[in-house]
Amino acid sequence: MPVSIIFAAVLLLAVPGWAAEGDVFSDLDMNNPSALQEASRVLEEELKLAARPQTYLLVDLASGAIQIKARGVDLHRLPIAAWTATGLPRLSGTFRLTTRPSVIRRKIDPSATTEQEPISLSDMPTEYRLSFTPAMTIDVESSTEEGAMGWIRATSQKAWKQLRAWRQRLAGVPSSGEAPMISLTLSSEQAQSLAWSTVDGMPVVIRRPSEP
């Protein structure tokens, strides 16, 4: 066997076998300094999470998608139809899921002859709240209507929420500790998928949009 082939084979074995990097943030403007800084901050958080055997969520407000990830691999992607957020500057670091929607589980009755219906995606809620530590909440709503009706519905919901927040502020009711809050609108199926995939203590990283 020629020496050059052996040398090439040794070189190939010595080089770490990186998988294709893929586009981590395909929407990223490489000439936008603040977008680059935010993307780097998210990657630094991801490096800590990917080093452990676990799944984690990346809520990417900049590209409008939620990614279920492990080891830096994008396992599943849920598109975000619309979102609003308060306290964006404090949405840095890693948050851990403390409260997720409860599911009514059916119980097996050994004396019964019929089998219990299993839980499926359709048993998952379409509107719910996820709470995290440090204090942060994600409200998930589903949108079934599209076009003008969908826009009117989403806008009136947003207006109502804002009015309620103002009323509470005027009445001196402390809001939820001024904690950052994200409101996500997903399709019904994506909202159910997210509820299905979350596990207690699941880490979440947020990628915030940046101005040009």
Place this chain on the structure above:
Amino acid sequence: MKRVLLLICSVLSVGLLAALIPYSSSQLQPSIASVPQPIAVDPFVLRGLQNQYKGLKKQLSQFIPHQPYILVDTARNHLYVKRSQEIVLDAIASTGSGVVLDKPGEGNTQWVFDTPRGEFSVQSKLTHPAWVKPDWAFIEEGLLVPKNPADRVEQGVLGDYALGFGKGYFIHGTLYTRLLGKNVTHGCIRLNDDDLKSVYQLARVGTPIMIF
């Protein structure tokens, strides 16, 4: 009446204005897309940020498995074997039913028949596995748990192969192929004979299994 109408209109107008105050996806798009502002960026600083981003992206890519890995979507009951971004195998599976069974004589404790979510790895590879039936397999059928361990062993129900991934969970075959695609198991992942054979051949002990 006019005053009431005026009041309602005012409240709605304020609400609509207020709805646009929180940072939102709909607010973001025009501000970025339609108002490009020339920003003087130091090319040296920009290059530094770009290099930092590329470096972090490369670091993250080192966590991505470069050997085949198993991906399980429990919501849609699919098992994939992937190599980097390429899907090597797409198989219809059955995963956990999510139903519960009371543990007799143990107060309020229950067995929860979920497929665990998270990252695991293949810990064992077996051929012609026998099923050693756990307590719940008898209790859910209203039978007494046998005292003789030999009475727990059942041959031929798990197919030709089984891949263990910890805490008694396995990827194995099934006699009930008509139930593939449904959440019907006690937490294990079932496949048909051909797909099971492919997974057995592609996976090694240590192959990552990512379940969401």
